[in-house]
Amino acid sequence: xxxxxxxxxxxxxxxxxxxxxxxxxxxxxxxxxxxxxxxxxxxxxxxxxxxxxxxxxxxxxxxxxxxxxxxxxxxxxxxxxxxxxxxxxxxxxxxxxxxxxxxxxxxxxxxxxxxxxxxxxxxxxxxxxxxxxxxxxxxxxxxxxxxxxxxxxxxxxxxxxxxxxxxxxxxxxxxxxxxx
Amino acid sequence: xxxxxxxxxxxxxxxxxxxxxxxxxxxxxxxxxxxxxxxxxxxxxxxxxxxxxxxxxxxxxxxxxxxxxxxxxxxxxxxxxxxxxxxxxxxxxxxxxxxxxxxxxxxxxxxxxxxxxxxxxxxxxxxxxxxxxxxxxxxxxxxxxxxxxxxxxxxxxxxxxxxxxxxxxxxxxxxxxxxxxxxxxxxxxxxxxxxxxxxxxxxxxxxxxxxxxxxxxxxxxxxxxxxxxxxxxxxxxxxxxxxxxxxxxxxxxxxxxxxxxxxxxxxxxxxxxxxxxxxxxxxxxxxxxxxxxxxxxxxxxxxxxxxxxxxxxxxxxxxxxxxxxxxxxxxxxxxxxxxxxxxxxxxxxxxxxxxxxxxxxxxxxxxxxxxxxxxxxxxxxxxxxxxxxxx
Ligand SMILES: NC(=O)c1ccc[n+]([C@@H]2O[C@H](COP(=O)([O-])OP(=O)(O)OC[C@H]3O[C@@H](n4cnc5c(N)ncnc54)[C@H](O)[C@@H]3O)[C@@H](O)[C@H]2O)c1
Ligand SMILES: [Zn+2]
Ligand SMILES: [Zn+2]
Numbered sequence: 216x217x218x219x220x221x222x223x224x225x226x227x228x229x230x231x232x233x234x235x236x237x238x239x240x241x242x243x244x245x246x247x248x249x250x251x252x253x254x255x256x257x258x259x260x261x262x263x264x265x266x267x268x269x270x271x272x273x274x275x276x277x278x279x280x281x282x283x284x285x286x287x288x289x290x291x292x293x294x295x296x297x298x299x300x301x302x303x304x305x306x307x308x309x310x311x312x313x314x315x316x317x318x319x320x321x322x323x324x325x326x327x328x329x330x331x332x333x334x335x336x337x338x339x340x341x342x343x344x345x346x347x348x349x350x351x352x353x354x355x356x357x358x359x360x361x362x363x364x365x366x367x368x369x370x371x372x373x374x375x376x377x378x379x380x381x382x383x384x385x386x387x388x389x390x391x392x393x394x395x
Numbered sequence: 396x397x398x399x400x401x402x403x404x405x406x407x408x409x410x411x412x413x414x415x416x417x418x419x420x421x422x423x424x425x426x427x428x429x430x431x432x433x434x435x436x437x438x439x440x441x442x443x444x445x446x447x448x449x450x451x452x453x454x455x456x457x458x459x460x461x462x463x464x465x466x467x468x469x470x471x472x473x474x475x476x477x478x479x480x481x482x483x484x485x486x487x488x489x490x491x492x493x494x495x496x497x498x499x500x501x502x503x504x505x506x507x508x509x510x511x512x513x514x515x516x517x518x519x520x521x522x523x524x525x526x527x528x529x530x531x532x533x534x535x536x537x538x539x540x541x542x543x544x545x546x547x548x549x550x551x552x553x554x555x556x557x558x559x560x561x562x563x564x565x566x567x568x569x570x571x572x573x574x575x576x577x578x579x580x581x582x583x584x585x586x587x588x589x590x591x592x593x594x595x596x597x598x599x600x601x602x603x604x605x606x607x608x609x610x611x612x613x614x615x616x617x618x619x620x621x622x623x624x625x626x627x628x629x630x631x632x633x634x635x636x637x638x639x640x641x642x643x644x645x646x647x648x649x650x651x652x653x654x655x656x657x658x659x660x661x662x663x664x665x666x667x668x669x670x671x672x673x674x675x676x677x678x679x680x681x682x683x684x685x686x687x688x689x690x691x692x693x694x695x696x697x698x699x700x701x702x703x704x705x706x707x708x709x710x711x712x713x714x715x716x717x718x719x720x721x722x723x724x725x726x727x728x729x730x731x732x733x734x735x736x737x738x739x740x741x742x743x744x745x746x747x748x749x750x751x752x753x754x755x756x757x758x759x760x761x762x763x764x765x766x767x768x769x770x771x772x773x774x775x776x777x778x779x780x781x782x783x784x785x786x
Pocket of ligand 2: 433434435456483566
């Protein structure tokens with residue numbers, strides 16, 4: 216499965232590139248990631264979030280990069296869900312913003328993990344990556360992922376309707392958090 | 396706290412709900428001192444805007460005192476104790492749209508941007524109390540509200556103006572003003588305004604302040620037309636006269652130079668068969684709007700004129716007079732109001748006495764009486780023009 220998405224962020228390419236190049240930042244906006252740990256100059260360890268498939272982890276390696284312009288990576292070893300990704304940072308015509316173009320490719324296996332991954336992406340797989348990039352934009356432009364009463368859990372809020380009603384959370388709900 | 400909520404089509408209910416809490420670092424919590432019911436709330440309550448849910452707190456026109464700020468709020472911009480009017484669009488102040496002062500199109504403030512994008516092609520800003528399409532944010536017909544990006548939108552009131560004088564800076568005064576501003580008014584212009592509701596009244600006052608030669612008010616409610624007339628505008632009752640002929644009479648056959656639609660998707664029509672056509676289509680959802688005022692404005696406007704649309708539309712409409720629009724070189728302009736753009740300059744106009752926003756208030760009720768407030772406003776009972784609620 217190949218997913219592409221793009222957004223424009225009102226920050227210069229070096230800043231957007233630097234944020235992405237610190238791969239440990241990816242889980243702040245990519246819904247399917249629980250954690251990314253840098254293990255070397257070009258290597259990292261990725262942990263998926265539960266709905267993506269429990270205990271799905273893999274190692275990855277940056278296979279090509281040009282500072283401020285592009286990063287390309289791929290999973291290594293026998294990953295449960297072999298995947299590759301690439302991102303380009305292109306100066307926008309306004310002279311201040313960056314166009315971010317992303318391509319992710321997943322080889323979805325059979326079995327339980329394959330089912331979980333397919334379920335995660337649902338009928339509109341592109342929606343997930345679109346929403347990831349929306350959150351990247353929020354983080355870089357405003358500092359945080361924006362929360363509402365109807366969608367209070369940041370990246371854990373799925374763009375689905377119905378949601379919880381637009382009224383404040385109770386203390387109990389706040390305590391339980393996104394997993395309630 | 397107490398809050399007025401949507402309880403299904405045509406039903407609102409004041410309920411006990413949890414107090415709001417800080418969810419993002421740049422949030423503030425405001426103790427609301429005054430709030431109001433808007434014509435847009437009627438579209439929501441009547442069920443014409445999709446993605447409302449039982450329990451959603453309504454209200455997007457509110458002001459009050461800041462009682463808590465998140466740790467990301469710039470203290471140079473906002474502190475506990477400040478008295479603020481809160482603009483209805485939630486805007487980050489940093490995205491491309493906000494940088495272009497298109498605050499109601501903010502690219503970051505709507506966590507349900509994906510839903511809005513499906514409906515509108517591109518997403519729109521978050522709005523308080525205005526369906527999940529615009530973010531699912533709790534509204535301001537309540538005792539307290541959480542205000543995101545609190546160091547961007549809220550306007551501090553440092554003078555001793557009353558709540559009533561400044562409350563409408565949250566929405567309808569800037570909205571009416573933007574409706575007139577989009578008309579590029581010249582001193583020779585006759586400006587016709589469809590709808591003598593609160594938004595229409597402020598569009599009329601703004602057209603006059605911006606120098607129009609004559610301002611015409613079109614509605615069917617005699618008391619609303621009288622209110623416009625008392626403010627110096629020329630009334631036209633669309634149930635008593637043929638609007639197009641009357642407008643020709645009032646403009647020496649030219650038609651109004653500039654036309655403002657301050658009615659939106661629930662317009663009523665003098666002519667029964669056209670009204671029936673749109674009602675049926677609206678009922679079966681093959682058309683979501685009843686665009687009588689918009690059609691009439693386009694057909695009435697003089698060639699080369701501007702039709703400025705501030706009445707709200709949510710979906711699809713039929714029989715759009717594209718021929719009149721195209722062949723007669725009309726300009727169509729519109730938008731949810733970019734409130735933040737207008738708050739300061741309009742506050743100054745209020746301070747200088749050029750605009751008196753209090754002239755439209757007919758009812759002041761306790762928040763507990765919100766249900767009655769909606770009845771009065773919707774059904775035009777007791778000469779109701781604008782309801783202010785006191786939490
Ligand atoms: N663009 C924005 O940012 C913005 C902001 C606030 C409100 N609004 C919209 O502005 C509109 C008016 O708001 P309001 O608070 O004044 O509401 P309102 O319901 O009180 O006023 C609407 C008026 O239009 C009249 N009307 C109905 N059909 C008509 C027709 N065919 N011709 C002329 N008049 C007709 C009604 O009698 C009523 O007096 C609503 O659609 C509201 O959603 C837009
Ligand atoms: Zn409104
Ligand atoms: Zn913005």
